[in-house]
Amino acid sequence: AEGTPDDLGQDLTGEPISVAFHDAPLPNFIDELFNQRLGLSFLIAPNLRDSTDLVTLRIAEPMAPADLFRTARRILEDYYGVRIRADEDGVLTFEAADVITDSGIPLLISGRASPEVPATHRTVFQIVHTKVMSPTRIEGLLARLLSGVELDIQVRPTLGAILLMGSRTTIDRAIAIIEVLDQPLLSGRHGIVIEPVFLDVARMATDLNTVLRSQGYSASVGYSDQAQAIVLLPLRNSNKLVVFANDPAVLLQVEEWAAVVDAEREAAVEDGWFFYQFKNTLAEDLTDTLNQILSIEIEAEAAEAAQEGQRPRRRRTAEPLVFEKSRNAVLYRGNGEEWSRIRMLIERLDKPVPQVLIEVLLAEVTLTGKEESGIEYLANFGINGRSVDAQLTAGGVSFTLDGAGATRALLRLAYEDNRVALRSLPRLIVKSGESGNIFAGSQVPILSQRAEGVQVEGSTSIVQQIQYRDTGVTLNITPIVQANGLVDLEINQNFSETRAAGAASLTPTILTRDLSTSMTLRDGQSVLMGGLISESQSQGQSGLPGLGRVPVLGRLFRADSFQNDRTELVVMVIPYVIADHRQSRELTEQIKSQLELHRRFL
Template sequence: MRFLRAALRAAPVACAIAGWWLATPGAGAQEAQSNQAEPTWEINARDQDIRQFITQVSQITGRPFVIDPRIKGTVTVVSNTELDRAAVYELLLSVLRVHGFGAYAVGEVVHVVQNPTLVKQTGGGDDGLSGARQAMVTQVIAAQNVAASELVKILRPIIPQYGHIAAVANPNVVILSDHADNIERLMRIVAEIDVANEEEFVVRPLTYAWVASVVAILEKVAPEQLGETGPGPQVVQVIANERNNSLILRGKSRPVAVIMDLVDKLDVPATSTDAAQVIRLAHAQAGNVVDILNGLFTADGSEEGQHISIQPDESLNAIVARADPGTMAEILDLVGMLDVRRTQVLIEAAIAEIAVDDLFTLGVELAGADQRGQSVPAFNTTLNGIVNALLAGAVPDGATAVDGVGLVTSTTTPGIAVAKVDPDGISFGAVLNALATNVAADLLSAPSVLTLDNEEAKNLVGQNVPFRSGSFTTTADGISNPFSTVQRQDIGITLTVTPHIHDGSSVRLEVLLTVENLVDSGLTGGGGLEAADLITQKREIDTTVLADDGQTIVLGGLIQDDIRESLRKVPLLGDVPAVGRLFRSNRETRAKRNLLVFLRPTVLRSEADVRVTTDRLYNRIREFQLEARPEQADREPDDLYEGRGSG
């Protein structure tokens, strides 16, 4: 049920419309009737037709209203306050604004329209009801301290849809279009924002804390208040002066004071007073770790790096470091990750030479000598070892012939030999040689070496041989003194390998294998070969391969094909056709050699793996030893270090 109550202090007037308002005299209304005071209304409406609501306001204010025919709807107003005519008119304007409508005055007539953007100031009459405050006005606001574009960002959310705001960079002004009352409110907001930025600079030396660490903490604690620039007055610019370990703060007094209070709490003595520490290493080398740490902390030459010192102690395999507590903690973490037990790799190699030698020797050797004291034989074709032995008396005294079969079996060169020993001492011998040989294979070496991952290992089995590197002659007192310079070189089998473990199971091997041996140069002097004139034969494999843990691989073969022919004969007689074969010997050698290298890497990740591998290799040696000396079957590997390995 809607009610209308109206109370007039001058004379009561019944102006009720059924069901809408209930008007009653306000407080002190009985006394106001005699004084003809301004009447008041207490308005309450529920789901009232908006046109009826406008009609009643027209009756109260005494102003005519022109209502747009599109104005429709209902309104609800709840109030316990008594309103005069001006307040009732303001209430109507608020109701219209809430429902998306608007009103503007043209003289005494108030126009109610549907589109609030049509509401504008017309300079209409002044009836004391504040119609001008609801008129649309345009205001230009000059900003003195804040950029106009920043003001637009702040004010746009509080301007209604029908309002307008724009920024002009030069001359830094804001243009507003809105109701007059809202323009006044916006101008008050701008006045509070557009104030001078009164900043101060503060230099805060630090006594205990490192300036870079303090700045890092401040950025985490108050990220929105720190920075070189910021959107609001609470931003403080913090600059770290590492040269003298001080902070430079720039900003307004209050936020600077807050940051200073936080800095005071951070610049206190550290819990640990140890500025230097000695870090013992269990596995890594101190020099290598120090090189890495210096590259990380001091290589850039920064002020902070000048306060850090890291040195190795090779005798203790330790690191001596001095730094601020934060950096020291980082150093300790890095050392812990670097000082780990490294995986080892056992590389076992087998170097085999497969050779096929075709040797063919064919010839006849004749010789004779007088054993009665004459040292010069009557004739001899080649002075073969067999004939020499024959002529030297390798037959029993008194024998008149030599058994050819017995002679062949007692020599290394197969053939047929006969001889005649005269009682007077004249000896005669003849040998027919026919030889063919074939050699199969030979295991040159089976070296093995244990090394760390990514570390080079070298195994050499051979001789250190002198080679002539130069010669010169000095003269003193007319006497020439020749001198020769000699340089020594390792000759033999050299295995150099560097393992790299990948993904825990495969091993990449960088292998350099050299097989070098001496070759007979044919030069003799003194008691044999001239060492400085030696000739070497060298075969080499330089490669990189990938093998799985425990897998045997072959690196490849080095094939050598050697053909040699030689002829031994008696001058002139050996060249006689047909008969000359009795006075010459032919030798032809064909040699093919293939050098094969087999490798087997074994990854040893723990002490148990090393122990098992050591026992396996030791047992292999023991098998050879027990074949010769079975009484040492109870020996253990540790006995080798206690002097009982060969007892």
């Protein structure tokens, strides 16, 4: 703290100070508070140096230095008989007063915690800071509620607090009452925000108040000391109406009446500009569709009016609706009744577009001579006592399991048999009706052109042209989520890999397998597709050098080997519908937890 104090300490400035003393001897209390905390010079009179009085002071919230000085000075003078005076140099002198109050040594506490003192006649002095209500109002209520009780109540406006002086039992009762009274006026109530489209927010609040009161509800507009069952708070700057009520069902009724009142004003507009800001979709995407619908209606009305010899009700315009890109909004000019119909349609279309998490698993199954396909091999496994029934179609072999877990269990069994190699497991989130693409692989240099020429000196020049080709996994998916929860999928899958080229070729061989299909699955349902089979042959010889190459007899000294490798690429697809942002967050957390488990245990 800075400054030289007068008798009241009003010149002290600085940062707020928090103090906490418990049974501190009076001289130590004076030294710590006035010298160490407030930075003041002082002198203790001889009649106080050996004082055994104890001081307990707790202030939960920091106080300004001047307020702390005045509070401590008052307590010392009124309850400890200590008088403070300052000389010309600003040095404080603490001395015993001639008359000391006989109320006993008090306990000084700040905050709402009950004082921990024995139930004696010792006076408790407690500072209670109010949170919501004004100290003056609480002081009046306490005086009426605790009339006839020995309790001294003083308001400290500069602190926003109340000083309570009395016995421990009385202080406990006063604090309990303050906890009940010092609450927000609308505490525990439910609230909604209503945005009028046509009415002014003040006019809507007045009309709703009239309607609700006519129904017998206790309602009020604006703040009132006596809160009603329904409180309407108009916010003029933002043109929004905040409504509070004890029952959520009442708020629903208020919303319905607000829509009715606003719609009546809307229908009364004969010619005006109307504005709607989209919340979940792009205005540009829906504007073309809505303009086509409105144009057809306007042309039909114009033809009907021409037959009856009347003027059309609506004017023919090129585009009735105009979208505003920067605000993602749409503008319309016309009458309010027609706009009401259009707005209802827009609100039904302005819904969050569902997303789909597509999980695609690529696995390569090694085939034996007896197996025609990898699906046939996988179908031999049973899950939970049930066999898998494969189906042969014109597009290949596929089977479907009800859950993704069953399909994964099937692949896990095959993987443990060392017959299945997992190639890739891409995951892709795509918005319904949009296309998503993912590529994981590398670029391989391919010799695309080679030319040779003879120069003047007779040397040969070779010109080569190299191109790079993508190899790896390419996935392109277009999902469409139906209202019944089914997902239509269009899938284009490409898997390519390089094979070693012969000695005479500088370009590697690229093995490519493509899959294009469309299907309909339920949310979380999986399908396993196959039929992309590749075959490679190799042969070799081993035996005694020289003798193994002798015609006819060489077969006795060598062993000929022939190997035929057949593999099939199977694809598993699992769609998960993400309806809203909450499901998206839950799915993200689930994937993150899976990655954390892999990082810790693999």
